[in-house]
Amino acid sequence: MNPDRASLLAGRRLYLCTGDRPDLARFLEACIGGGVDLVQLREKTLEAGPLLARARLARAVCAELAVPFILNDRPDLALEVEADGVHVGQDDAPAALARRILGPGAVIGLSTHAEAELDASRSEPVDYVSAGPVEATPTKPGRSGTGPDYLTYAAGRAGRPVFVTGGVTPEAVPALAAAGARRFVVVRYLTGSADPGAAARRLREAVDEAVGDGEA
Numbered sequence: 001m002n003p004d005r006a007s008l009l010a011g012r013r014l015y016l017c018t019g020d021r022p023d024l025a026r027f028l029e030a031c032i033g034g035g036v037d038l039v040q041l042r043e044k045t046l047e048a049g050p051l052l053a054r055a056r057l058a059r060a061v062c063a064e065l066a067v068p069f070i071l072n073d074r075p076d077l078a079l080e081v082e083a084d085g086v087h088v089g090q091d092d093a094p095a096a097l098a099r100r101i102l103g104p105g106a107v108i109g110l111s112t113h114a115e116a117e118l119d120a121s122r123s124e125p126v127d128y129v130s131a132g133p134v135e136a137t138p139t140k141p142g143r144s145g146t147g148p149d150y151l152t153y154a155a156g157r158a159g160r161p162v163f164v165t166g167g168v169t170p171e172a173v174p175a176l177a178a179a180g181a182r183r184f185v186v187v188r189y190l191t192g193s194a195d196p197g198a199a200a201r202r203l204r205e206a207v208d209e210a211v212g213d214g215e216a
Contacts (some may be wrong), residue, residue: 005107007085008068012038013207014200015163015185017072019043020054028061028076032076035207039205040087055081070109074164075101085109085127090117101127109163113146118154129158130185133166134176147148148179170206177210 007209015038016031018024028039041058043051055071059081060067068084071077075098085107087099098108110126112118113133121129131154137144139147145166162179169189174185184207193199 002104005085006190008073008107009038009128009161012068013183013211014038014204015040015183016190016200017165017185017187018191019044020046020051022027023052025057025061027191027196029060029065030195030197031200032062032065032067034197035204036067036186036190036200038068038070040070040072042087044073046087048074048077052080055083061085065095068107070107072138078102078106081208085192087111087130090131095124095126112154113150115150118157120151122157122159126143126160128161128163128183129154130165131155131158131184134164134179135167148175151176155182168203170202173203173206173210193197 014036016036017040020043021027039058039062041055043054046054051193056078059069070085070087071083072087073092075086075093075182079102086102087109088095088098089111095108095110106163108126109122109128109130110121110201112121112129112131118129131151137151148206153163161183163183163185164176173184187204189203190196190199
């Protein structure tokens with residue numbers, strides 16, 4: 001992995017994935033203050049112009065607080081807003097195309113949901129993969145949970161950082177860690193919280209207790 005990209009991911013444990021919201025800047029500040037150390041804006045409903053504006057806002061907050069900012073699905077817009085990288089799914093722009101658009105310095109992540117996808121990702125120009133959702137989640141409608149066995153497979157075979165997705169809460173972290181998780185994607189536990197800063201602190205404490213601060 002490019003050293004610059006490796007340094008962007010080094011030690012990152014708690015990855016917030018959020019859609020747009022009216023209080024986006026305050027929400028991101030609260031979550032980062034509570035322990036989130038990587039942020040993705042995943043917004044499937046906005047047209048390019050409004051999405052650019054919201055991505056610029058999110059990137060500015062993340063840059064101010066020294067947290068990498070990843071845009072979902074749109075390498076072209078990630079380039080325009082100078083995001084730190086892009087995350088693509090199995091049905092989105094190919095990772096190789098994202099790499100050509102963004103160049104060697106950008107972080108590229110890829111969603112995986114099954115062993116065949118994980119195996120294929122090993123030859124893709126990506127810096128991390130997500131594995132899951134371990135539990136079915138409304139953020140991935142129609143997709144059943146993979147269960148913990150796939151997480152264990154991914155953790156042992158990916159050859160790069162693996163972020164677990166699906167049902168990440170403080171209560172779930174110990175079992176996920178036992179299955180091999182060292183890095184965690186959180187959505188609803190923070191986006192649905194009335195006090196996202198406090199929720200992020202609870203979750204970060206659970207992660208740190210379960211996996212410590214060593215690299216993985």
